[in-house]
Amino acid sequence: MRIIVGVLLVVTLFAFLAVAGYYNRKTKQEEGFVLKGYRSMCKDCSSDNCPIRQEDYEQEKEWILYL
Amino acid sequence: MEDLFFIAFNAFLVQNIVLSQYLGLCSFFGVSNKEKSSIGMGLSVLFVITLSSVVTWAIYNFILVPFELQFLETITFILVIAALVQVVEMFIKKISPALYRSLGIYLPLITTNCAVLGTALLITTNDFTFNQMLIFAFATSFGYTFIIYIFSYIRVSLEKYPIPRTMRGMPIALLTASIMAMIMTGFR
Numbered sequence: 001m002r003i004i005v006g007v008l009l010v011v012t013l014f015a016f017l018a019v020a021g022y023y024n025r026k027t028k029q030e031e032g033f034v035l036k037g038y039r040s041m042c043k044d045c046s047s048d049n050c051p052i053r054q055e056d057y058e059q060e061k062e063w064i065l066y067l
Numbered sequence: 068m069e070d071l072f073f074i075a076f077n078a079f080l081v082q083n084i085v086l087s088q089y090l091g092l093c094s095f096f097g098v099s100n101k102e103k104s105s106i107g108m109g110l111s112v113l114f115v116i117t118l119s120s121v122v123t124w125a126i127y128n129f130i131l132v133p134f135e136l137q138f139l140e141t142i143t144f145i146l147v148i149a150a151l152v153q154v155v156e157m158f159i160k161k162i163s164p165a166l167y168r169s170l171g172i173y174l175p176l177i178t179t180n181c182a183v184l185g186t187a188l189l190i191t192t193n194d195f196t197f198n199q200m201l202i203f204a205f206a207t208s209f210g211y212t213f214i215i216y217i218f219s220y221i222r223v224s225l226e227k228y229p230i231p232r233t234m235r236g237m238p239i240a241l242l243t244a245s246i247m248a249m250i251m252t253g254f255r
Contacts, residue, residue, distance in 0.1 A: 002134040009130060010139065013146035020153035027157055 071202050074195075078206035084182045085214050086244070086251040091182030095215055096240060098173050105219035107166045108173055109212025115155055115177050116186050116211075119148045120204035123187040124197065144187045152178045182211060218244065 084090050091112070098108040123144045131137050156174055160167045167174065177183060186207050190200050221243055230239055 002136055005130065005134045006136045006139050009126070009136070010142060010146070013143060013150065017146055017150040017153065020150045020157075024153045024157050027160060 071198065074199055075202050075206040078203050079210040079213070080251075081254045083210045083214060083251055084186065084207050085211055086248040087255075088185065089248075090185040091180050091211060094173050094176065094180055095211075095218065096237070096244070099215055099219040099222055099240070102216065102219045102223055103166075104173075105215045106212070107163075109208075109215050111155060111159065111174060112177060112180065112182065113205075113208040113212050115148065115151055116183050116208035117201075117204045119144075119151050119183055120187055120190055120200055122147050122151070124190055124195070124200045127191050140188070140191060141184075144184055148183050148187070149178045182207075214247070218247065 078084075082088060085092065085095050094108055094112070098104045126143055126147065127137075127140060131140055131143065152175065155177070156167075159174065186204055189207075190203060193199075193203075195203055218240075222240055225239055225243070234242075
């Protein structure tokens with residue numbers, strides 16, 4: 001009995017996390033939305049044509065180096 | 068009542084989660100370079116710690132203990148925290164996109180902030196009642212917010228002074244944090 005409850009609890013929490021993660025990812029894919037330091041766009045552009053601010057671009061570069 | 072006050076004061080200052088227990092240092096150093104970001108991070112952590120503590124306390128006392136499943140507490144708590152962070156992320160993005168952008172990578176990283184898991188585990192270790200848990204969680208996270216704001220204020224102020232080049236940035240931040248931690252030992 002206790003093993004079933006344990007498995008059910010973990011599976012339920014995993015499912016909750018998966019659903020929350022799915023909706024969260026969906027909101028991030030909205031057009032025109034760029035989050036600094038996350039889902040970086042700077043791999044494909046330079047400082048001249050970067051769509052985000054200069055200081056953010058610098059921070060992006062730091063994060064790419066860090067990660 | 069006296070008991071609750073003692074728990075709150077202890078969690079807020081004496082056993083401060085950052086400067087006495089050295090938890091959550093990653094975001095403490097990472098976000099504290101701007102006052103606005105530090106307040107945003109502090110409030111996000113406050114929200115996540117308080118909410119996750121309530122949920123984990125309920126799961127621990129009403130499911131894990133009655134079914135003798137305490138060995139599942141770590142994975143359960145991590146899953147609860149991770150799911151709550153996803154919800155908070157969506158919530159902040161809707162409420163304040165500017166704050167969302169300024170927090171950057173640190174917002175999803177609350178999932179791996181050991182202060183959140185540490186608080187949940189400390190609550191189960193100390194066997195708190197619901198009221199005690201609520202006070203402890205709020206005071207702990209408020210202590211985090213308070214300290215990160217003070218620290219960011221000091222870091223921003225330090226930028227105005229002629230500090231030697233080799234000490235600028237992280238070295239002086241580490242020195243400042245260590246002095247603050249030493250001050251905290253005075254409360255013990």
